[in-house]
Amino acid sequence: MLTIAYIGFGNSVTHYHLPYVEKKSELKVKYIYRREEDRLGDTEREAWYPHYIFTSDIEKVMTDPEVNLIVVNTPDAFHVAYSMMALEHGKHVLCEKPFAMTVAEAKKVFSLAKEKGLIATANQNRRFDADFRTVKKVIDSGVLGELVEIESHYDYYRPSIKENKRFGFLYGLAVHPLDQIISQFGIPKSTTLDCRSIDNPGISDDYYDMDLFYENGLKAIVKTSCYVKLDYPRFIVHGKKGSFLMPSLGHNSNKEYQPGPIVLAEENYSEEFWGTLAYVDEAGETIEMKVPVESTEYGRIYDNLIGAIEHNQEKIVKDQEVMAVLEIIEAGLKRAKEAK
Helix, strand or coil: CEEEEEECCCHHHHHHCHHHHCCCCCEEEEEEECCHHHHCCCCHHHHHCCCCEEECCHHHHHCCCCCCEEEECCCHHHHHHHHHHHHHCCCEEEECCCCCCCHHHHHHHHHHHHHHCCCEEECCHHHHCHHHHHHHHHHHHCCCCCEEEEEEECCCECHHHHHCCCCCHHHHHHHHHHHHHHHHHCCCCEEEEEEECCCCCCCCCCEEEEEEECCCCCEEEEEECCECCCCCCCEEEEECCEEEEECCCCCHHHCCCCCCCCCCCCCCCCHHHCEEEEEECCCCCEEEEEECCCCCCCCHHHHHHHHHHHHCCCCCCCHHHHHHHHHHHHHHHHHHHCCC
16 A cells, blocks of 8 residues: 655646546555645635645654655655655655756656665656557557657647746646657657747747657657647657557646546547548558547556555656656757757
């Protein structure tokens, strides 16, 4: 049994952790830690979860012998501090992405976890998104043949972005699609990075177009723009035997929720959201078909944690993958700051 304490109580916890954790009998949530200043005027939501202990006493959480897993869901700048604190107190750690702000910081956390004989990993749950799982299923089937190119787009139409005069898109958004690509294809041999702001060059990073190159000739493109008015495919995959287009399923930030604990709704995507596959089969015939959307499985991260902590299984999110993503983001941020 893993007994969990959450550090933080934002949308990440209520939308992408608790609904999946509560379905698993091997997991128990005991605490949700919130700083006192974060609770002011926002205690109504706590009543939605009467079985949890809400506290602003971090020592109480860290020294409770029943708690063996700390899940860090704070603002990015505090991820490393709370992860290190948890490890020092003998607790395993699941930390929201970005795992750290630099590769050097990530190495410190992983090194301490190894020294203590504990698990520390990043919550790269977006590799279990419905759309990416659909793309992965098609790629793994082999019908596309040797892959030539894959594009990953996470676009918006938000002209208000011109008012954004701070950095944060790379750490807050690019960390997802970069991990998806690296989880599927591994660490690239080289990258070309175009990271900047269309409206505020040098003081923001809200546009990026990153090319990842692999030994076998594959090129992966990871791109986000806030000036895309027409719907664009979420993924475009080309291989030597065929192509696959995966439409956008919409942004999580656009979903509306009723007050109260989030209830996982059954995902039934209509055919307009299915992927489009065309390939040449072994007989030389062209096959065209629609591919149903797979389900979202964010709980897979917790399944793996149970296996890694209790049965010594390999972590599904590898340390090298986490650091490879951070290395690209660090380099991209440098480019964005130089984009004047």
